[in-house]
Amino acid sequence: xxxxxQSQPEMSVQxxxxxxxxxxxxxxxxxxxxxxxxxxxxxxMILVIRQEAYKQQNATENRFSVNFQKAAKSFSLKISDxxxxxxxxxxxxxTSNTGKLIFGQGTTLQVKP
Amino acid sequence: GAVVSQHPxxxxxxxxxxxxxxxxxxxxxxxxxxxxxxxxKKSLMLMATSNEGSKATYxxxxxxxxxxxxxxxxxxxxxxxxxAHPEDSSFYICSARDFGQSNxxxxxxxxxxxxxx
Numbered sequence: 701x702x703x704x705x706q707s708q709p710e711m712s713v714q715x716x717x718x719x720x721x722x723x724x725x726x727x728x729x730x731x732x733x734x735x736x737x738x739x740x741x742x743x744x745m746i747l748v749i750r751q752e753a754y755k756q757q758n759a760t761e762n763r764f765s766v767n768f769q770k771a772a773k774s775f776s777l778k779i780s781d782x783x784x785x786x787x788x789x790x791x792x793x794x795t796s797n798t799g800k801l802i803f804g805q806g807t808t809l810q811v812k813p
Numbered sequence: 814g815a816v817v818s819q820h821p822x823x824x825x826x827x828x829x830x831x832x833x834x835x836x837x838x839x840x841x842x843x844x845x846x847x848x849x850x851x852x853x854k855k856s857l858m859l860m861a862t863s864n865e866g867s868k869a870t871y872x873x874x875x876x877x878x879x880x881x882x883x884x885x886x887x888x889x890x891x892x893x894x895x896x897a898h899p900e901d902s903s904f905y906i907c908s909a910r911d912f913g914q915s916n917x918x919x920x921x922x923x924x925x926x927x928x929x930x
Contacts, residue, residue: 735918743924745924799847800859
């Protein structure tokens, strides 16, 4: 069975600084997708970034980038130039051909002014 | 972009009442929808996979008779919490996958906050 682990329950960062959120996963499959979702206090689920396992190049979306290490089964999220609006709970998630999303425990990120 | 509408957003009702939550894909067809439950400051736990025209697939530990799922059309799935009790109070979120875009991310509804008194 697939599992996703986020070992940092809470993190904080000063505005304009950079922060990295960790995620590891376990699977025996070769074709899968990884995601980072943001959940602000409104509780909407907002897709931040996605990575296809077959792509070696790390995904980037503006201030958000990932460090995907397939052999190590690691998928960390780097937020550059942190903004107050980045304050939220962040979930790492895994999916394969079943379409089921398996979520990590979540990391609460506080951006401080 | 694709939109998933979930209704109601918030419901408060008495213990013993059955509550129906709707999840609609507004601009795409979804043969598969997913229902999640989330406790405060916790992760999303998959409850079941809703399949259009067939029975839902429930995750281990989820009571089928408590959480009835119907997926009668390509744009609508419903979750009915039967004879709800205070322990069923939670945040329920649905998601849908575009039938024609299997390699694209799921689209989430905005969730339903259920409070049972």
